[in-house]
Amino acid sequence: MRYAFIIFALLTAALLSYGLYQALVVAPTEQTMGDVQRIFYYHVPSAWAAFCLFFVNLVASIWYMVRRNPKADALALAAAEVGVVFCTIVLVTGPIWARPVWGIWWTWDLRLTLTLVLWLIYVAYLILRKFSTSGQTPVIAAVLAIFGALDVPLVYFSIWFFRTQHPQPVMGGGGSIDPRMLHAFFINLIAFSCFGALVCWSRYRFEIARREVEDRQALQGMMEAGASR
Amino acid sequence: MNYLFAAYAATWIIHIAYLGWLARRYARLRQEIEELKKK
Numbered sequence A: 001m002r003y004a005f006i007i008f009a010l011l012t013a014a015l016l017s018y019g020l021y022q023a024l025v026v027a028p029t030e031q032t033m034g035d036v037q038r039i040f041y042y043h044v045p046s047a048w049a050a051f052c053l054f055f056v057n058l059v060a061s062i063w064y065m066v067r068r069n070p071k072a073d074a075l076a077l078a079a080a081e082v083g084v085v086f087c088t089i090v091l092v093t094g095p096i097w098a099r100p101v102w103g104i105w106w107t108w109d110l111r112l113t114l115t116l117v118l119w120l121i122y123v124a125y126l127i128l129r130k131f132s133t134s135g136q137t138p139v140i141a142a143v144l145a146i147f148g149a150l151d152v153p154l155v156y157f158s159i160w161f162f163r164t165q166h167p168q169p170v171m172g173g174g175g176s177i178d179p180r181m182l183h184a185f186f187i188n189l190i191a192f193s194c195f196g197a198l199v200c201w202s203r204y205r206f207e208i209a210r211r212e213v214e215d216r217q218a219l220q221g222m223m224e225a226g227a228s229r
Numbered sequence B: 001m002n003y004l005f006a007a008y009a010a011t012w013i014i015h016i017a018y019l020g021w022l023a024r025r026y027a028r029l030r031q032e033i034e035e036l037k038k039k
Helices: A002-026 A035-067 A070-102 A110-131 A137-148 A151-161 A179-228 B002-038
Strands: none
Touching (some): A035 A110, A070 A110, A110 A151, A179 B002
16 A cells, blocks of 8 residues: 555656646747746646545545544545645635736636635634534534535536636637647646645545544543553 | 746645645654554
8 A cells, every 4th residue: 555655656746747847848828828827737727626625525524424434534624624725726826827917816706706715615614623622523514514515516617607707618618729738737637636636645544543543542541540540 | 927936836835835734743643653652
């Protein structure tokens, strides 16, 4: 298992390096926006990785609600935390692109606002996990995650069903794209998906180990208390 | 070009900061495991 992890990590590092090379060197410069368009090669794959991780969080939360499996709860927490990291990148790189193209850092456009709401929902989820001491915390968090995940399709489809300032999708939206741009985009999409899976897996393993230590410490504390009586 | 650099740098700064934070927590956890083994 350890070797598989190392091989996957090396493969991901190679893919990320190749993706960076494709995005900065191989992909042609877009005629209207210029080099700033290259931000999309990181912005869109980060959004995709965040959506996938929030989906994992949703599935793990449902799994926990049905089976009460602590491993499902640990996976839900790991996916939400790493998803928030990727969503933060989306919210940072978006305004950096918008400033030279729109002339403003932020606008209360539907997609932007819904993405911010999505980020806030999962930050609230993590705060709940961190500070709630109730034994019911995993259940409450799972319910929040299930309802919070409803925002993901709203974010995704907002530009399809409503007129927004956010750029319309090029692929599947009737636009055309240079094959080199498409190649750079897909390489980064795969690279960021692998990176997200790798970090989520590491965070999950950490969470499992942390819970084991916590249980052992509690057991040891009880044994010490019993021995002192 | 500055905006492009800022976006790419921000992406990696956020990822490295998170991984660094995770690594620090992992190191602390390993220390706790060692202490548990000693007891």
